[in-house]
Amino acid sequence: MQDVITAITRAARNLFDPRIVAIVFLPMLGSVLLWTVLAWLFWSSWTGGIAAAMASTTVAGWLQGWSAMWVIDYTASFLVLVGLLPAIYVTALLMTEIFAMPVIVRFVAERHYPELARAEGGTLAGSLVNAATGIAVFALLWIFTLPLWLTGIGAVLAPLLTSAWLAQRLFRYDALAEHASRGEFARLVRESRGDLFLLGILVSLLLYVPVVNLLVPVLGGLAFTQFGLARLARLRS
Numbered sequence: 001m002q003d004v005i006t007a008i009t010r011a012a013r014n015l016f017d018p019r020i021v022a023i024v025f026l027p028m029l030g031s032v033l034l035w036t037v038l039a040w041l042f043w044s045s046w047t048g049g050i051a052a053a054m055a056s057t058t059v060a061g062w063l064q065g066w067s068a069m070w071v072i073d074y075t076a077s078f079l080v081l082v083g084l085l086p087a088i089y090v091t092a093l094l095m096t097e098i099f100a101m102p103v104i105v106r107f108v109a110e111r112h113y114p115e116l117a118r119a120e121g122g123t124l125a126g127s128l129v130n131a132a133t134g135i136a137v138f139a140l141l142w143i144f145t146l147p148l149w150l151t152g153i154g155a156v157l158a159p160l161l162t163s164a165w166l167a168q169r170l171f172r173y174d175a176l177a178e179h180a181s182r183g184e185f186a187r188l189v190r191e192s193r194g195d196l197f198l199l200g201i202l203v204s205l206l207l208y209v210p211v212v213n214l215l216v217p218v219l220g221g222l223a224f225t226q227f228g229l230a231r232l233a234r235l236r237s
Helices: 002-014 026-055 058-065 070-112 124-144 146-151 154-176 182-191 193-208 216-236
Strands: none
Touching (some): 002 070, 026 070, 124 146, 154 182, 154 193, 193 216
């Protein structure tokens, strides 16, 4: 628990370093801009496709009898909006992995762990496989937990927990890829699974804070790098 708090407080302080300030808003703003453009171009196609699929169901027959087909159009728009939220978040995380994590790992290592040797147990292929697997599982979790959105508190807890899982899955690999060996990485993940998930929850909670949520991808990268390198240094000592 102490390592989790230390990691996230150090990450918050690191946000004000010039090297981090230069990239801190890029992932989230870039993702929002990308999906805004895509929504503007394809909104009618997306909502129309969902509405057409719903129009062939039994429920649509009932709605037609009640002259309430407008419910399908509103439901289609709602489902597209619900789908855009995880898409924006996942895209921001991927942009952070590709563009920001090399800068973040170098910065944290030089600033806080200059004596930590590099074992380079991670690879680009490993990072890609890890990201693809994580996103696939996240997508399934998001779909299966959609009914929980109707329970009130589930609308908060379900996306929080799934986002936390994805964050720790993606960032833990890239945070340690350059410095940990494969054996060290496997051991750290095995022994720190609970703390990694807790750190993911704390980072994901900030997604609900306006303006601050724009910083979350880079803040998460910093926090997981701080946590991972601290645990690696302790393991080797």
